[in-house]
Amino acid sequence: VAASAPTAGPGAAPVAHHFDNLRQQQATVRFGMWIFLITEVLFFGGALCAYTAYRIWFPREFEAGSAALNVGIATVNTFLLLTSSLTITLGIRACFVGDQAALRRWLLATIILGTAFLALKMREYHLDYQEGLIPNSQIVSAETRVRLAHSSAEERMNMIPFVENLKTILHEQEKYTGRNFEKEGVNFNRVQLFFMFYYSLTGLHVLHMIVGVGLLTWQFILASRGFFVYPDRYVYVEVMSLYWHFVDMVWIFLLPLLYLAGPHTGTQAIEQFLHALGFGH
Amino acid sequence: VADHAIKETIFEKDDHHAVAPAASYLTTFAVLVVLTVAQIGVGFSDLGPWKVVVALAIAVVQTGVLAYFFMDLRHADALTWLCAGAALFWLFILFTFTLTDYLTRHLLASPGPGALGGP
Numbered sequence: 001v002a003a004s005a006p007t008a009g010p011g012a013a014p015v016a017h018h019f020d021n022l023r024q025q026q027a028t029v030r031f032g033m034w035i036f037l038i039t040e041v042l043f044f045g046g047a048l049c050a051y052t053a054y055r056i057w058f059p060r061e062f063e064a065g066s067a068a069l070n071v072g073i074a075t076v077n078t079f080l081l082l083t084s085s086l087t088i089t090l091g092i093r094a095c096f097v098g099d100q101a102a103l104r105r106w107l108l109a110t111i112i113l114g115t116a117f118l119a120l121k122m123r124e125y126h127l128d129y130q131e132g133l134i135p136n137s138q139i140v141s142a143e144t145r146v147r148l149a150h151s152s153a154e155e156r157m158n159m160i161p162f163v164e165n166l167k168t169i170l171h172e173q174e175k176y177t178g179r180n181f182e183k184e185g186v187n188f189n190r191v192q193l194f195f196m197f198y199y200s201l202t203g204l205h206v207l208h209m210i211v212g213v214g215l216l217t218w219q220f221i222l223a224s225r226g227f228f229v230y231p232d233r234y235v236y237v238e239v240m241s242l243y244w245h246f247v248d249m250v251w252i253f254l255l256p257l258l259y260l261a262g263p264h265t266g267t268q269a270i271e272q273f274l275h276a277l278g279f280g281h
Numbered sequence: 282v283a284d285h286a287i288k289e290t291i292f293e294k295d296d297h298h299a300v301a302p303a304a305s306y307l308t309t310f311a312v313l314v315v316l317t318v319a320q321i322g323v324g325f326s327d328l329g330p331w332k333v334v335v336a337l338a339i340a341v342v343q344t345g346v347l348a349y350f351f352m353d354l355r356h357a358d359a360l361t362w363l364c365a366g367a368a369l370f371w372l373f374i375l376f377t378f379t380l381t382d383y384l385t386r387h388l389l390a391s392p393g394p395g396a397l398g399g400p
Contacts, residue, residue, distance in 0.1 A: 027358065027360070030361060031360055031361070031364070034360075034361055034364035034365070035364060037364070037368065038364055038367055038368040038371070041368040041369075041371070041372055042368075042371055042372065042375060045371075045372045045375050045376070046375065049375055049376050049379050049380070052376070052380065053379070053380060053383040053384065056384060071324070075321055078317055078321075079314070079317065082310070082313055082314065082317060083310075085310075085313075085347065085351055086306060086307070086309075086310040086351075089306050089309075089351050090303060090306060093300065093301070093303060093306070096300060097300055238353070241351075241352075242352055245347055245348075245351050245352050248347065249343075249344050249347055249348075252340050252343045252344055252347070253337075253340050253344075255320065255324075255340075256320060256323075256324060256333070256336035256337065256339070256340055257333075257336075257337075259324070260320070260321070260323070260324025260325075260332075260336060261332075261333065263327065264324060264325055265325055266325050269325070
């Protein structure tokens with residue numbers, strides 16, 4: 001970030017002393033972010049590569065795991081992120097043409113969309129927790145307790161909580177998808193592998209979203225303090241948007257690989273979303 | 282002077298192109314929304330083993346549109362294109378070298394006792 005303080009009204013933005021000119025400084029700022037994004041591509045690439053190997057080994061187990069996820073929240077979240085990619089791009093444009101008020105509005109819109117995504121994701125994690133879809137945990141969901149009410153103590157001794165919770169969910173989803181994974185001979189214990197990928201991939205994505213919302217907030221404060229009085233400083237909004245778009249790209253791959261890998265229907269998505277918001281059953 | 286001449290060729294980005302009208306961003310957004318609807322449509326249908334192929338193809342196109350228009354690769358200098366290319370190249374290395382190992386190991390696994398012809 002340029003060190004010198006603004007002296008006069010808008011004009012050419014100050015250039016840090018170690019750069020020859022503004023264009024070189026802007027290109028360097030941009031280059032720095034792109035270099036960082038290369039490391040990010042490989043960071044998520046490693047996890048997705050492991051996912052690929054395991055999915056090829058256990059395709060039906062991954063489909064069963066995916067079938068138990070809340071596809072309603074995922075669908076709404078996809079559109080929230082996509083819209084935020086538009087609003088941040090309009091923010092760069094506003095800065096470029098010197099409209100600081102519009103820049104603040106677009107930054108705020110992006111912050112709101114990102115926060116809404118995170119809020120829905122937290123709600124989803126909470127539902128996953130209540131449903132007992134946590135690998136290697138001893139949680140038995142309320143629905144599973146009802147389902148197993150008539151089984152003997154001896155039978156229950158040999159049950160794995162995760163497997164029983166998953167059976168409860170998949171039994172519930174069968175009315176939408178018509179798929180019976182138990183009859184297909186899926187190894188429910190192994191579905192824990194899918195959930196390991198689900199939590200680590202979405203968890204890393206959420207972490208990136210939190211950093212992104214932090215950066216947006218920081219730029220909103222800068223915008224409120226007149227930092228972007230020089231339209232040339234649009235490049236800082238631009239490089240932050242590069243990161244934000246990258247996080248959107250990761251989600252574009254997580255949606256089909258995690259949420260849509262298994263059987264789902266539109267009705268199910270709508271009902272799951274309404275249920276998550278507290279409507280319906 | 283020579284030093285500056287070199288830098289000019291590296292940082293070729295031309296900042297003097299006209300500002301794109303806001304409507305052009307809305308067009309990009311509309312394309313992305315249509316692709317997302319297609320992605321969800323594929324997700325809610327039963328294409329068997331082709332589902333993941335079609336889904337990934339749509340995701341790749343979405344990523345391309347996002348990178349080219351929203352991440353402004355279309356106005357980017359050679360260095361930025363090199364970065365994008367490097368990311369894809371190393372991702373290719375990562376997947377190819379890892380999966381050629383993990384997905385072919387069973388071909389070399391021991392078939393069990395007696396493989397060497399025993400008694």
